[in-house]
Amino acid sequence: MGLVIVIGILPWLLPTYNLHIINIALVYIVLALSLNFMLGYVGELPLCQAAFFGVGAYASAKISMGLGVDVWGAVILAVIVSALVGLAVGYMALQVTGHYFVLITLAFAELIHIVVLKWVTFTGGAQGITEIPPLGIPLIGANGLAIRSTFGYYFVLVGVAVLVVYIAIRVTKSHLGMTFKAMRENDALAQAVGINRFKYKLLAFTGFALLSGLAGSVYAHYVGVISPTLLTFGYTLLPLVAVVLGGKGTVVGPIVGGLVVAALPEYLRFMGQYRLVMVGVVLIVVIVFLPEGIGGYIATRLPRSIKEVWARG
């Protein structure tokens, strides 16, 4: 309850710049939570999150600008497009597992990046797309009330993050989470008790793509301008850092990690060009001293009742 009040009051207290950092953190939280289904539960590492983030962003931009659909409709369609691309990539990539899977997803990420970069007539090439319409609050005024402020998007992104946290808790507490973890813990035994590993890994991968696309879609309408930079390795790496730093296989881990990954580079600006070095140092320190991640460290010290919700992993 206290958390709800803090989340509700926060945007009135923070200056716009800090609120923007929180918004970016919320995007990273969504990305980290979706990656966690694969890395933390299924136990496979996809290196193509930026591609789905980018596909969600571009699909949403193109659909909202080209098809004359309502912006929220564009978000839903973009999510569907991301899921379908995820299904296709996953179908091919999951023919293998382990290191081979990591490399194949990396190749797909690069492939999709190049397509977006070179398909200039459709994607605008390196220039990207500008003047992407903002999300709106329907039923207010003739065309709905456009959300143009950092303040407004804070609530949109909190809504998206809450939805994804809800999904994460539901899945990880259920038999679906058990099935995912069974494959992580022992692939051969999982098959021996009848788990169709291709089916369930593809399910997790598609969910991962869908939610990454959702993050990309909302992000595109938030910032209004997108470019192929969205599909570069940084957007794959930072959510990965967030999951590892926060603690994989828990729900609280990616939330903590997402906040840290978004905030750390900003609040280390006084260090100038050394700030990214400092991020690296923090990562090393966490991996060495808190191998379960910051969230994992907190989670194992929580009372049992809270642990059930946050960290049954």
Next chain:
Amino acid sequence: MAEVLRTSGLTRHFGALAAVDDVSMEVCKGEILSIIGPNGAGKTTLFNLITGFVAPTRGEVWVKGERVTGKRPDEIAERGVIRTFQETETFAGVPVLDGIVMGFHRVSKPRIGAILLGLESNRREEDAIRARAVQLLRSVGIEDKRDMVARDLTYGQQKLVAIAVAMAAGPELLLLDEPTAGLNARESWDMVEVIQGIQESGVTVGLVEHDMNVVMGISDRIIVLDAGCVIAIGEPDQIQKNEQVIEAYLGKEYASA
């Protein structure tokens, strides 16, 4: 008696070596069938062929009359043939009880819509499965270890966990790969009791085992493999008298007086 499993001409080559060579056998409903033979005779490979972990070079596998040759391990498990592993595989990093719940996958598949909506009916079903998992742990005598992480248990306890996971999958035919290997005498006899209890509950058991006291004590029939080939099939007293088996594997002390 009704057959649960049949193989015909089952063969697997690894390079020039025929690990399993033209094995035709059947497992009858309700029996305990042991597969014995010297190291390298192809016992584990036979299990791997039956359960789809290794593809046969030649030959066929039928489960309850249905041809399953070439099917994936989970498809064969789906038809009621569940195995354990010689290396005592468990879901090592999670609490023992969670691992047993994972074993129930075949019995209670995750219903994604119901899970995302948080339906009460689904919660109740999942709670019921958890209660059955506790019962299973009780039946193998390690209920008190339910909250421990599987890899922290003793070797003997891990073997019991592995059997409970397999039982959770609701086998009609349970294939156990060396269930008493590495156990002390007392643990071995506890294991024998568990296996006999499984048979009494109506599950057919296939057993790869080296301990002849165990094999001769609990088997209804025995198959002897040597260099990938079946050299004898029969009841324990027939096997103990078989010259070829004594020669290849048992040695003189098991020759009946």
